[in-house]
Amino acid sequence: GGCRRNEWTCHPLRIRVSPAQKLSCQWRVKEVMVFTDGACSEAVAAEAVVVSTSGATVGHEAALATDGVEQTEWWSECLACSQGQAWIELEVTLPEGTPCLVSSVKVVQGDNHTADVVVARGPGAAYGKPGLPVETGVRNGGQVLQQQIAEDWTEVWSAKGTEACVATTCGEANMRFVGDELWRYHDIPSACHCKQLCLDQIQDGCEGWTLYIESDQSFGVDPTNGSAVDDTHSHHICFLWKAPRQASSAHPFATWVSGTPGAILQSVTTTESTDMTLSVHGVGLPLSATSRVKLVADGDDCSGEHIADVEGLSCSDSAVCSPGPSTWSSSLHAWAGLRFWSIAKDRAARVCFCASNCESWWHFVQVPGVLSLVTPKFHFSTHSAADNTAEAEVSDGDTQTFLKISRAPFSTYSDRTTWRVKLLLITSFGKIHKATPRCDGDTPNWMTITPSATTDPNEAVFRLGLAQPKASSLLVCLAEGATAPYNPIPQADGSKLLLLKTASPVQSASGPYVSNRFSVSISTGSSGFSKIIDVGGRYDDGNTVDSQLKFGPEVVEGTNAPIGNDFCTAAAGGTGFQEQFQAAEVPLAPGAEFSGHRFTVSPIGAQAGRYVVCNNNQRLGTAFLATADLERVFYFTAGIDQSIEITGHDLSLDSRIMVIDCKGVCGITDHTQAIVKPAISGRPASPWLALAPLAGTEVADATDVQTAVAFTAVLGRFCREGDLDTTGNAQRCFIKCRGSAAGCSGYMQGVDTENSMVLCMSRQLCVDACAARDDCDGIVMHKSRDRCLLKARDPCRDQFLGTSLGMDPDYDFLVRRSTEYSLGTQVALRPNMAYGTEIVSTPALVATSAFFDGGSSDRLLRYGPVQIGEGGTYKVCLCDGSCAGVQDFNVEVGEIRVTGLSCLVRQAELRKLDCREQFHGGLRCGPYFSPLPADEDPNTNVQDLTALNLMDPERG
Numbered sequence: 018g019g020c021r022r023n024e025w026t027c028h029p030l031r032i033r034v035s036p037a038q039k040l041s042c043q044w045r046v047k048e049v050m051v052f053t054d055g056a057c058s059e060a061v062a063a064e065a066v067v068v069s070t071s072g073a074t075v076g077h078e079a080a081l082a083t084d085g086v087e088q089t090e091w092w093s094e095c096l097a098c099s100q101g102q103a104w105i106e107l108e109v110t111l112p113e114g115t116p117c118l119v120s121s122v123k124v125v126q127g128d129n130h131t132a133d134v135v136v137a138r139g140p141g142a143a144y145g146k147p148g149l150p151v152e153t154g155v156r157n158g159g160q161v162l163q164q165q166i167a168e169d170w171t172e173v174w175s176a177k178g179t180e181a182c183v184a185t186t187c188g189e190a191n192m193r194f195v196g197d198e199l200w201r202y203h204d205i206p207s208a209c210h211c212k213q214l215c216l217d218q219i220q221d222g223c224e225g226w227t228l229y230i231e232s233d234q235s236f237g238v239d240p241t242n243g244s245a246v247d248d249t250h251s252h253h254i255c256f257l258w259k260a261p262r263q264a265s266s267a268h269p270f271a272t273w274v275s276g277t278p279g280a281i282l283q284s285v286t287t288t289e290s291t292d293m294t295l296s297v298h299g300v301g302l303p304l305s306a307t308s309r310v311k312l313v314a315d316g317d318d319c320s321g322e323h324i325a326d327v328e329g330l331s332c333s334d335s336a337v338c339s340p341g342p343s344t345w346s347s348s349l350h351a352w353a354g355l356r357f358w359s360i361a362k363d364r365a366a367r368v369c370f371c372a373s374n375c376e377s378w379w380h381f382v383q384v385p386g387v388l389s390l391v392t393p394k395f396h397f398s399t400h401s402a403a404d405n406t407a408e409a410e411v412s413d414g415d416t417q418t419f420l421k422i423s424r425a426p427f428s429t430y431s432d433r434t435t436w437r438v439k440l441l442l443i444t445s446f447g448k449i450h451k452a453t454p455r456c457d458g459d460t461p462n463w464m465t466i467t468p469s470a471t472t473d474p475n476e477a478v479f480r481l482g483l484a485q486p487k488a489s490s491l492l493v494c495l496a497e498g499a500t501a502p503y504n505p506i507p508q509a510d511g512s513k514l515l516l517l518k519t520a521s522p523v524q525s526a527s528g529p530y531v532s533n534r535f536s537v538s539i540s541t542g543s544s545g546f547s548k549i550i551d552v553g554g555r556y557d558d559g560n561t562v563d564s565q566l567k568f569g570p571e572v573v574e575g576t577n578a579p580i581g582n583d584f585c586t587a588a589a590g591g592t593g594f595q596e597q598f599q600a601a602e603v604p605l606a607p608g609a610e611f612s613g614h615r616f617t618v619s620p621i622g623a624q625a626g627r628y629v630v631c632n633n634n635q636r637l638g639t640a641f642l643a644t645a646d647l648e649r650v651f652y653f654t655a656g657i658d659q660s661i662e663i664t665g666h667d668l669s670l671d672s673r674i675m676v677i678d679c680k681g682v683c684g685i686t687d688h689t690q691a692i693v694k695p696a697i698s699g700r701p702a703s704p705w706l707a708l709a710p711l712a713g714t715e716v717a718d719a720t721d722v723q724t725a726v727a728f729t730a731v732l733g734r735f736c737r738e739g740d741l742d743t744t745g746n747a748q749r750c751f752i753k754c755r756g757s758a759a760g761c762s763g764y765m766q767g768v769d770t771e772n773s774m775v776l777c778m779s780r781q782l783c784v785d786a787c788a789a790r791d792d793c794d795g796i797v798m799h800k801s802r803d804r805c806l807l808k809a810r811d812p813c814r815d816q817f818l819g820t821s822l823g824m825d826p827d828y829d830f831l832v833r834r835s836t837e838y839s840l841g842t843q844v845a846l847r848p849n850m851a852y853g854t855e856i857v858s859t860p861a862l863v864a865t866s867a868f869f870d871g872g873s874s875d876r877l878l879r880y881g882p883v884q885i886g887e888g889g890t891y892k893v894c895l896c897d898g899s900c901a902g903v904q905d906f907n908v909e910v911g912e913i914r915v916t917g918l919s920c921l922v923r924q925a926e927l928r929k930l931d932c933r934e935q936f937h938g939g940l941r942c943g944p945y946f947s948p949l950p951a952d953e954d955p956n957t958n959v960q961d962l963t964a965l966n967l968m969d970p971e972r973g
């Protein structure tokens with residue numbers, strides 16, 4: 018157990034107030050006041066002195082914010098204040114003999130110069146240390162408050178309103194922790210003081226705290242006159258815990274308040290191995306995989322670019338990073354399998370950590386400590402002779418090409434004569450053989466590697482024998498001995514692959530035959546619609562195109578292994594081509610301009626994915642099958658925000674789109690520079706990776722009327738089982754919130770998976786949803802977030818009546834009232850449970866029919882705002898889930914035609930298309946449409962293109 022400590026005195030407090038968001042004007046504050054109660058009604062008889070501000074306008078100094086006169090104002094120095102730029106800081110000294118309590122702060126703001134308010138509380142200067150001592154670590158507090166002040170404070174809060182009253186209370190009431198007791202302090206006046214003591218002793222192992230408050234009433238006798246004296250007094254005991262856990266009891270802990278110090282980052286470590294593990298150490302880290310990390314150059318803040326040389330971590334912009342940790346606990350989050358094997362130069366790096374909901378760079382904070390990223394111990398180079406120092410390119414058929422492996426002096430001490438090398442095929446002729454640079458596999462059979470003599474103890478030279486033309490990229494792998502494992506090594510400049518070029522480029526007869534890329538729809542809306550595939554005259558080797566195309570998967574069935582080199586011939590041992598469907602040649606119309614071969618394919622029923630296209634036992638290219646409707650034409654007006662709607666079936670809300678120039682190739686070409694929105698950056702595909710499908714605006718269908726149903730809140734309780742199926746509900750967090758929709762404060766990334774039935778709705782809408790279902794008997798509702806679970810009568814009724822509901826301070830159980838649930842019966846039979854106010858369902862609303870007007874679904878993805886600044890024609894490319902870079906946007910949806918002037922559409926083929934207005938602006942056209950419900954696509958009228966004033970773009 019812990020020892021009693023009494024060395025505590027009431028020091029002055031420091032209070033800081035600031036706007037919670039960027040302002041378009043000055044911030045003006047009439048008065049800042051402090052109170053002993055949590056409702057801003059009992060003023061503190063204290064001295065509040067302004068000790069620091071962000072600056073003031075002349076004549077409106079900071080002292081006017083504490084002069085007790087609301088007709089005077091402090092005006093910030095900044096005229097258009099960015100987040101964190103305007104603030105005022107007070108030191109509050111409580112008179113001797115008064116309770117050491119400041120339980121609320123009121124901020125009265127100037128008219129028309131208001132904002133949501135952030136209030137921070139910490140120890141004053143006399144305390145001698147900040148809220149979180151510097152040597153302890155740093156907080157990940159950027160989501161609540163500007164990071165630059167997060168370490169100075171005990172706690173931070175936010176509130177809305179011109180006269181915002183902010184309750185400055187800490188921890189969870191009615192909750193008791195138990196654990197390994199470190200210390201206990203007596204006569205601690207408030208929960209925030211108890212939390213501060215825990216922050217002071219993080220390095221002693223404090224991971225949680227509890228404040229116990231008890232009042233004693235006794236009567237004594239006044240010795241002067243013999244009269245009775247009321248000697249009522251209270252005890253305030255602060256317990257500090259290591260490894261705290263919530264106590265369980267059938268009785269409420271009305272006299273207990275408990276909490277943790279919050280997420281505190283202390284250090285970062287890495288393992289010394291090829292597959293490195295990066296570990297972030299701290300206290301109070303989230304018990305889930307919601308955290309993210311990025312690496313930035315030492316000297317940059319967390320807005321800096323992620324160091325791309327780190328294999329296993331990636332960021333599409335300054336905040337969207339992946340993956341989450343491979344292991345996690347309250348004291349450790351770790352990322353395994355990272356590699357720094359291609360670092361081009363020594364550099365120092367900092368690790369930026371975000372605990373959850375990582376949406377902006379300021380949600381990240383730098384972990385104490387610096388990582389040293391050093392160049393690899395080995396690198397390779399290629400030469401035209403074994404003793405030649407000049408490097409040379411490698412070409413197929415070379416007999417005098419040498420691969421030199423060089424070691425940094427004194428980095429390892431293995432015998433160079435025992436080194437072994439193998440080269441693994443990554444790509445050849447546009448085909449991907451390996452998705453990740455790992456050294457599993459063998460050297461291709463058309464290549465030989467023979468050791469060659471050298472005298473340098475830190476070098477080994479190998480002669481490469483190349484038997485046939487193979488334009489390829491290869492991974493160079495080295496083992497430092499007969500039993501040592503192979504690991505990849507880079508070139509000296511950090512390049513990861515050895516590029517093998519053809520000595521004599523092969524000339525195609527007409528058109529690129531090996532690298533053709535086709536996008537084919539398997540949408541139910543395309544039934545009866547055939548994709549036309551045009552192919553040129555003959556192959557590079559002189560063979561002619563035959564009358565049938567064959568399609569098969571790119572990987573061996575049942576594995577993730579790529580198909581073998583015989584992929585377009587008969588299956589050899591199960592590793593060759595596995596035909597799934599065909600395309601038949603169709604005759605060309607007389608006088609057609611195209612002189613090659615034309616095929617038609619309609620693969621309804623096939624699975625989405627990548628397919629090899631074979632013809633005459635040779636690879637013709639790759640087909641990308643998608644559940645989206647293709648052959649689309651979108652009409653935009655230059656310089657105006659519009660949208661792009663993708664229709665189809667079984668569409669993924671993880672899908673992303675990208676707009677490229679019209680002569681680009683989807684999956685190869687980066688986005689066009691003509692885009693105004695989303696804002697482009699220098700990083701490939703980054704603005705499009707962050708453009709999630711729109712969630713829309715919540716609209717309720719009030720066509721059904723039902724009787725109002727009453728619910729009673731059982732505070733701090735939840736039903737342990739009996740989740741109702743809400744798979745088809747558009748309010749399900751997994752469906753609604755992955756695009757950061759409004760009303761998603763309850764979404765928990767990494768927790769709300771496709772199997773989760775949790776709904777992201779307000780308390781009223783959750784009540785309405787339960788009332789509309791006969792099988793719903795109650796709701797587990799988060800106290801402060803839009804998050805709920807609908808619960809069945811069995812087993813929740815038995816748990817409620819038997820007082821066996823679970824306990825969680827963040828949730829309430831809303832019981833559906835019935836005869837046996839009358840409030841009087843509840844109180845009589847279950848006095849150990851606390852109850853909240855009654856809430857009644859909306860009589861005229863069936864909440865399960867609520868939908869998101871203008872939002873996305875598995876049949877319609879809406880993206881916006883999209884704005885193109887120049888008239889012309891552009892391509893729309895689709896990544897059908899798992900999007901990381903340009904290479905994933907393989908499916909060509911169609912084209913955008915941007916008008917700059919008004920004139921009639923002249924192309925005859927476009928007059929045959931059905932066109933429909935898009936919800937968020939723009940026009941989508943196509944030869945077919947997948948069926949949509951009226952609430953998702955209310956405009957089902959076909960537009961007559963001949964009557965539309967649209968430009969015939971010349972750009973192509």
